[in-house]
Amino acid sequence: MLPENIYARCMYIVQEIQRVQHAGADLLRGDLQSFGKRMFETHDGLSKSYKVSCEELDYLVSLVKNNTEILGARMMGGGFVAGARLIS
Numbered sequence: 001m002l003p004e005n006i007y008a009r010c011m012y013i014v015q016e017i018q019r020v021q022h023a024g025a026d027l028l029r030g031d032l033q034s035f036g037k038r039m040f041e042t043h044d045g046l047s048k049s050y051k052v053s054c055e056e057l058d059y060l061v062s063l064v065k066n067n068t069e070i071l072g073a074r075m076m077g078g079g080f081v082a083g084a085r086l087i088s
Helices: 004-029 032-048 055-064
Strands: 070-076 080-085
Touching: 004 032, 032 055, 032 070, 055 070
Parallel strands: none
Antiparallel strands: 070 080
């Protein structure tokens, strides 16, 4: 009954609430790989479902996605990309 773009944004919010809850559990367990994966998932949702990203930010996130030293990256408020880097 909702327009497609409104439905996609609502679904993103519901999924993001679950992601945040799981991310908190990931951090409590010390599972940084799973936490980073959720950061990438959040960016994907912001870009494709919520449609608040831009080509340049999507490019930056995709640039680091396969870098084993980067745990995760996502768009943050104001159009910045935040990333988590594995420090060894």
